[in-house]
Amino acid sequence: MPELADVEHFKRFFSRHAAGKRVAGVWVDPTILRNATPDALESALLRRRFEEPDRLGKWLICPTDGPVLLLHFGMTGDLISSQEGPTRHRHDRLIIEFVEGDELRYRNMRKLGGVWIVHDEDERAGLLQPLGPDALSIDRGEFLARLGRRRGGVKAALMDQTFLAGIGNILADEILWQARVHPKTRIENLSDQQRRTLHTTMRRVLRQAVEGYDYIPRRRSWLSHVRGMPDAACPRCHRRLERTVAAGRTTYFCPSCQRLPRSSSSRAGASP
DNA sequence: TCGCTTGTTGATGG
DNA sequence: GCCATCAACAAGCG
Numbered sequence A: 001m002p003e004l005a006d007v008e009h010f011k012r013f014f015s016r017h018a019a020g021k022r023v024a025g026v027w028v029d030p031t032i033l034r035n036a037t038p039d040a041l042e043s044a045l046l047r048r049r050f051e052e053p054d055r056l057g058k059w060l061i062c063p064t065d066g067p068v069l070l071l072h073f074g075m076t077g078d079l080i081s082s083q084e085g086p087t088r089h090r091h092d093r094l095i096i097e098f099v100e101g102d103e104l105r106y107r108n109m110r111k112l113g114g115v116w117i118v119h120d121e122d123e124r125a126g127l128l129q130p131l132g133p134d135a136l137s138i139d140r141g142e143f144l145a146r147l148g149r150r151r152g153g154v155k156a157a158l159m160d161q162t163f164l165a166g167i168g169n170i171l172a173d174e175i176l177w178q179a180r181v182h183p184k185t186r187i188e189n190l191s192d193q194q195r196r197t198l199h200t201t202m203r204r205v206l207r208q209a210v211e212g213y214d215y216i217p218r219r220r221s222w223l224s225h226v227r228g229m230p231d232a233a234c235p236r237c238h239r240r241l242e243r244t245v246a247a248g249r250t251t252y253f254c255p256s257c258q259r260l261p262r263s264s265s266s267r268a269g270a271s272p
Numbered sequence B: 001t002c003g004c005t006t007g008t009t010g011a012t013g014g
Numbered sequence C: 001g002c003c004a005t006c007a008a009c010a011a012g013c014g
Helices: A004-017 A038-045 A121-128 A140-148 A154-159 A169-178 A192-209 A262-267
Strands: A023-028 A054-056 A059-063 A068-072 A077-081 A092-098 A103-108 A114-118 A242-246 A249-253
Touching: A004 A054, A004 A059, A004 A077, A004 A192, A023 A038, A038 A114, A059 A121, A068 A121, A114 A121, A140 A192, A154 A169, A154 A249, A169 A192, A169 A249
Parallel strands: none
Antiparallel strands: A023 A092, A054 A059, A059 A068, A068 A114, A077 A103, A092 A103, A242 A249
16 A cells, blocks of 8 residues: 555654654554664653654654654554454554544555654664655655656656655556656656656646545546556556566556657667 | 556566 | 565465
């Protein structure tokens, strides 16, 4: 689940269910806790009050009136409140009990991602420093400037968290499909018009994706809605979607709407 | 048993 | 140094 849009939802969820509450107890699976022992996490959080959360890319930043809790959701992470789901689950890796009586659970089936606790700005910057600007808020000028400094596959760039923070495999396919750019297009072969379209489309897709919870069932005209279904057709032109590998990940695209520029398809990377 | 999965990292090779 | 690919991490599903 978790890409930028999902983590934005977690941010609102955390704000609703944890911000302003005081920690009464902590349980954590030691294998998901990346930079502390369970005892250290507990003493860092106990009696602390959570403040409003923040998000950078796919990271959820949860400050307290003391240290800051950082959550990364990997591929299968989720947040659950006891107010909505009364029973605990075997994949709950972190449970925070509040003096108010309810509890927040960080659930993660596969243990990609994890939990960090940081005590100062340096420690926090050390973890988040490598990230590029957040994909939801980057303006056109900076986007074009960064793109201008980069070569290689366009999908790899969109998903590179040091280039832009927040876009994963599904959103990258969605943005490229809506922008009508073939995922294997090399950045150096993108026209100025395509570069601007890419930014405009990314902005629109991300804004619409964060409007509510789980955009995939709501956005029926999107690629994401049919992505991965057998014999899926392009929601725009109804040609059969194709599947390939780009940037090391399974990639769906429409061979009719998303054409590879000639210079990319025939002699990509070759010398003149 | 194998292949596949919305993420990240490190090794390797061109 | 830059970029692409692949294995590993981990757990579940078909």
